[in-house]
Amino acid sequence: MILWGRASSVNVQKVLWALEESGRPYEHKIVGGIFGGNDDPEFAALTPVRRVPVLQDGDVTLWESHVILRYLAREQVSPVADMWMEFGSTTLQPPFLGLFWQQVRMRKAEQDKATLEKHIKALYAGLGILKTGLADGRTYLAGEGFSMADIAIGSLFHRIMDLHPTILDDFPKVDEWHANIAARAGYRKWVATSFEELRVTE
Ligand SMILES: N[C@@H](CCC(=O)N[C@@H](CS)C(=O)NCC(=O)O)C(=O)O
Missing domain, CATH: 1.20.1050.10 (Glutathione S-transferase Yfyf (Class Pi); Chain A, domain 2)
Known part of the structure; x- marks a missing residue:
């Protein structure tokens, strides 16, 4: 999995925390805020809103932090x-x-x-x-x-x-x-x- 987003964003922090809880390996790519990169073609192709976080898991690409949290917890969502x-x-x-x-x-x-x-x-x-x-x-x-x-x-x-x-x-x-x-x-x-x-x- 790849998580895109600067760690200073509270919405990115939620996903980083959830990834840590999941124990699954992931790569963290830092985008947004003082780091920029929101309009780079590689990132812009992943999300029409050009905001962070974005999660890529194989063919699945998701933006909206709470949707990503649901996805990561999909086997036990209540x-x-x-x-x-x-x-x-x-x-x-x-x-x-x-x-x-x-x-x-x-x-x-x-x-x-x-x-x-x-x-x-x-x-x-x-x-x-x-x-x-x-x-x-x-x-x-x-x-x-x-x-x-x-x-x-x-x-x-x-x-x-x-x-x-x-x-x-x-x-x-x-x-x-x-x-x-x-x-x-x-x-x-x-x-x-x-x-x-x-x-x-x-
Ligand atoms: N509802 C979205 C909000 C996404 C959002 O507004 N992200 C902010 C950071 S919290 C952002 O990308 N700001 C521009 C930037 O960091 O460059 C979510 O929960 O993922």
Whole structure:
């Protein structure tokens, strides 16, 4: 398999973590962001959106990180894991991205306190829903077993906690779940990394 995409992208990190969990060998080709290459013919032929990640597995070429996660987990995909992953896409990742852009990726002059607060409020509301997925002593979002939902949503938390270290104080179950998945080798290797490469400093 070949994974295309810079490791500083949270969507690429999800796939790198999933590949690490799968134990299958892969080649990592670095494309995107400060590394460029999105418009190189070889890469552009793989994806019409020219964004990362892209996975090639023999004749199969996939873009969209969550589709790649489903593909890698295809022998054990559960509808519950899929449901939580979709919730990540629709409800948690948008405010996470909003606040990450406000605090890291935008020039000071473009940042807006009211917009940041709106994203934090939406993220907080999402955390209130996420905690119900961890009720009844569940260790993982889809129940007993670790799944792609833990990867898709868990990948956001290194940056969330770095920017807002106390945000999980009101969500002890989410905090516990995060501490547990953050100890996994794939998270430590690919997710718990510096995002300084992305910071706009002006
Ligand atoms: N929904 C897509 C989003 C893909 C996307 O927006 N990727 C960003 C990085 S997170 C990208 O390629 N940006 C341009 C670049 O890195 O050059 C997914 O989950 O794969």
